[in-house]
Amino acid sequence: MTTESTLTPCRSLTDLEATPRKKRYCPFCGGLLDLRFVEGRDRLYCEACASPLYENPVPASCVVVVDDQERLLLVKRNVSPKVGMWCLPGGFMELFESPEEAAVRELQEEAGIAGRIECLLGVITNPNPDYSTVLLMGYLVRHWIGTPVAGDDADEASFFPLDALPEIAFRSHQHFIRNYLLTRTTSDPERV
Ligand SMILES: [Zn+2]
Numbered sequence: 038m039t040t041e042s043t044l045t046p047c048r049s050l051t052d053l054e055a056t057p058r059k060k061r062y063c064p065f066c067g068g069l070l071d072l073r074f075v076e077g078r079d080r081l082y083c084e085a086c087a088s089p090l091y092e093n094p095v096p097a098s099c100v101v102v103v104d105d106q107e108r109l110l111l112v113k114r115n116v117s118p119k120v121g122m123w124c125l126p127g128g129f130m131e132l133f134e135s136p137e138e139a140a141v142r143e144l145q146e147e148a149g150i151a152g153r154i155e156c157l158l159g160v161i162t163n164p165n166p167d168y169s170t171v172l173l174m175g176y177l178v179r180h181w182i183g184t185p186v187a188g189d190d191a192d193e194a195s196f197f198p199l200d201a202l203p204e205i206a207f208r209s210h211q212h213f214i215r216n217y218l219l220t221r222t223t224s225d226p227e228r229v
């Protein structure tokens with residue numbers, strides 16, 4: 038599937054200014070971290086370990102879930118950031134978990150339903166104040182069972198008509214919703 042995701046830049050100057058939280062201590066030895074130019078960029082560096090601390094994006098998964106009336110499932114956040122705003126169910130991957138496993142687990146935890154991944158809607162990077170960069174995978178779920186009920190990190194879980202969505206908290210989630218709409222308009226309606 039061709040989407041704009043591969044062309045979406047991760048960061049702007051404004052985004053960089055919004056990433057103030059930095060690691061100060063080495064997670065291996067507890068020594069104070071320095072900043073040193075290593076392998077083409079400034080990196081955190083531990084003198085005691087004589088090693089740079091390589092930092093990488095933190096992966097997370099989220100889901101575009103639709104019902105048989107093609108309404109979209111959203112959860113209302115009760116945790117920072119964007120408390121009180123609506124977003125897709127999703128969250129950070131755990132160790133030794135696949136992106137798909139993370140997606141269905143988060144769906145169960147946040148919205149109380151068991152879903153089956155149908156396809157990948159896109160992969161996108163986003164600036165994040167705690168983790169600098171988050172790598173997000175978005176998946177489509179059209180087959181699920183249960184009754185949506187708000188769980189972890191959410192006050193409400195509700196379906197919304199596609200033409201009456203509330204403001205979505207995250208640009209990345211808006212991106213996956215747009216990709217779903219593109220898939221929908223270019224798909225054969227008899228396909229399912
Ligand atoms: Zn160290």
